[in-house]
Amino acid sequence: MSHATGCADARPTTDPCVRCDILLGLDGVRVEAVTRSSTAMRVMVSTPWQLMGCPDCGGVAVSRGRRMRVLRDVPHGDVGVQVAWRQRRWRCTEAACPRGTFVEQLPVLVAARGVLTRRAVTWALGQLRREHATIAGLARRLGVGWATLWRAVKPELERLAADPVRFAGVTSLGVDEHIWHHGDVRERGPKELTGMVDLTRDSHGRIHARLLDLVPGRSKKAYADWLTDRGPAFRAAIEVAALDPFGGYKAAIDAELADARAVLDAFHVVKLGTQVVDEVRRRVQQDTTGHRGRKGDPLFGIQTILRAGAENLTDRQVARLERAIGADEAHEEVYVAWRCAQDLRAAYRSKDATVGRGRAEKILTSFHTCPIPEVARLGRTLRRWREAFLAYFDTDRANNGGTEAVNGIIELHRRLARGYRNRDNYRLRMLLAAGGLLS
Ligand SMILES: [Zn+2]
Secondary structure, eight states, rough: EEEEEEEOOOTEEETHHHHHHHHOOOOOEEEEEEESSSSSEEEEEEEEOOOOOOOTTTOOOEEEEEEEEEEEEETTTTEEEEEEEEEEHHHOOTTTOOOOEEEOOOOOOOOTTOOOOOOOHHHHHHHHHHHHHHHHHHHHHSSSSHHHHHHHHHHHHHHHHHHHHGGGOOOOOEEEEEEEEEEEEOOOOOOSEEEEEEEBBTSSOBBEOOOOOOOEESSSSHHHHHHHHHOHHHHHOEEEEESSSSSHHHHHHHOOTSSSSSEEOOOHHHHHHHHHHHHHHHHHHHHEEESOOOOOOOTTTTTTHHHSSGGOOHHHHHHHHHHHHHTTTHHHHHHHHHHHHHHHHHHHOOHHHHHHHHHHHHHHGGGGGOOSHHHHHHHHHHHHHHHHHHHHHHHHHHSSSHHHHHHHHHHHHHHHHHHOEEEHHHHHHHHHHHTTTOO
């Protein structure tokens, strides 16, 4: 049951209800009446009368009455809120003026032809930014369709994304790629997007990773073009550029960020070491037994042990590893590869960066001569990346970890939205969710 209640304070138009105005907090209008049921609230508002000039000729306009315009406002808990605006209509009386009739506009309340109040749009942005909300969910709460809400939100996101202020103060930059769709490439363009992440530390040395942008493709060009577009001041300020072992991004850094230190991401290098152990184990398994690992084979079921750090192994796991290695002379290779991977880990884990650097340099002079081909190949890779590999130890352990964290946020939001079809919308939503847009 709904019932109309003229507010007790509601008086004729010259004497607005101050209490309701404060309660509703709508700028530029006064409340005439509030109607409410258990599921919906409707607030009737209007502007005070004022002398109105014609927007074209400036001549004094005469009143042509009002029309009702229903706007969706921020929901009050589970109660949907509508603002019924009794919008004034005017007519220009200048005979020579083409304007005719027009309606008043109140940008602080609602955009021209908008359906949502200005503050409902702001509320929706906050929900998207902080509460992992979806457009579909918010549209439901506002009582509008998905497209209506997105039409209201998108220009705000575009405005924030175009603001160069969000690129100010970046001294540490990460880059990475991810797959954003599994659909038709001809229809939606490249499956990969290159993402740039702000990894700058605050005064306490903490990183608040922020997604700065997403551009189509995974190539030198994708990253280099974006860096070019940022302008010389941005590029000159970058001191550290973290990356995964992908030559294309390295080439972009070399070309565009000549003064920055490129730093190979520690996590990825350690992963390369783990992959080598896996490969050697599989090869030796195949060579010694003629088949892939199965239950009862000594090398079967020790993958987890081989991937863990030696310092984390329990006595039982160590014993198991020793049994597996000791079972056949050929297993010695697995052990050596495992030791190499552990050396790599140990370099990164060294408390003292100078000690760590020493260990890393030793790896650079030894791995590539290893008789185990997989280890030698890793050694050659690291030698190719020598400077970026060592840079970790004298850049206060710069790494791409923040970029991985941002990728986690992207993945979460892609799932919440059940995928995206439009790349521009995807970019804007991810920039908002992953901190790229400043308010
Ligand atoms: Zn006029």
